[in-house]
Amino acid sequence: KQEVTQIPAALSVPEGENLVLNCSFTDSAIYNLQWFRQDPGKGLTSLLLIQSSQREQTSGRLNASLDKSSGRSTLYIAASQPGDSATYLCAVTSGTASKLTFGTGTRLQVTL
Amino acid sequence: EAQVTQNPRYLITVTGKKLTVTCSQNMNHEYMSWYRQDPGLGLRQIYYSMNVEATDKGDVPEGYKVSRKEKRNFPLILESPSPNQTSLYFCASSFTRASYNEQFFGPGTRLTVL
Numbered sequence: 001k002q003e004v005t006q007i008p009a010a011l012s013v014p015e016g017e018n019l020v021l022n023c024s025f026t027d028s029a030i031y032n033l034q035w036f037r038q039d040p041g042k043g044l045t046s047l048l049l050i051q052s053s054q055r056e057q058t059s060g061r062l063n064a065s066l067d068k069s070s071g072r073s074t075l076y077i078a079a080s081q082p083g084d085s086a087t088y089l090c091a092v093t094s095g096t097a098s099k100l101t102f103g104t105g106t107r108l109q110v111t112l
Numbered sequence: 113e114a115q116v117t118q119n120p121r122y123l124i125t126v127t128g129k130k131l132t133v134t135c136s137q138n139m140n141h142e143y144m145s146w147y148r149q150d151p152g153l154g155l156r157q158i159y160y161s162m163n164v165e166a167t168d169k170g171d172v173p174e175g176y177k178v179s180r181k182e183k184r185n186f187p188l189i190l191e192s193p194s195p196n197q198t199s200l201y202f203c204a205s206s207f208t209r210a211s212y213n214e215q216f217f218g219p220g221t222r223l224t225v226l
Contacts (some may be wrong), residue, residue: 027217031213032214043202043217046218098213099145099160100145100159100204102155107153
């Protein structure tokens with residue numbers, strides 16, 4: 001059974017810092033890995049999707065890497081801003097049913 | 113605009129009163145699914161559907177039903193809601209091809225069962 005873990009559970013950084021969020025998964029037989037952002041009480045916004053054959057994806061200040069063999073992914077946020085404050089969720093697609101398995105998220109707060 | 117919509121967004125009900133949460137997508141996606149999100153447990157899949165008339169159980173299907181009569185709609189039915197079904201519910205959709213699918217989520221439905 002696929003399990004996804006995110007560390008740390010919460011993180012507070014001052015504005016302007018670069019930061020890294022970590023995600024690990026137990027079964028390396030994945031189709032892809034997706035990073036989401038969730039604002040309090042809101043839905044999920046897809047940030048980046050990395051196919052199993054890819055090593056990284058970039059979008060603006062965000063860069064996500066994937067090391068499938070070791071079951072790890074990182075989300076790098078450059079020059080953090082208060083608007084980046086949210087919960088970041090990592091999810092992997094695996095199995096015959098294209099099932100997404102989520103981690104419990106990292107709650108990020110960027111302070112002024 | 114490509115989107116997944118859910119209704120209602122908020123619902124307070126009482127134990128045993130049947131309810132339906134609707135989900136609709138306008139992206140011609142084959143795959144649709146329902147998740148519930150609970151503190152400390154993350155998002156867990158309830159049911160999924162690979163296409164019309166093809167549904168299957170996820171990790172936590174007890175107490176829920178679904179149907180997929182049309183490609184765009186995937187309603188979640190609680191025949192006899194109980195307080196342990198109080199949760200935040202999300203509908204999601206994607207193309208079926210797992211290698212390429214990016215899943216799109218609806219805005220969520222916050223359900224309280226008294």
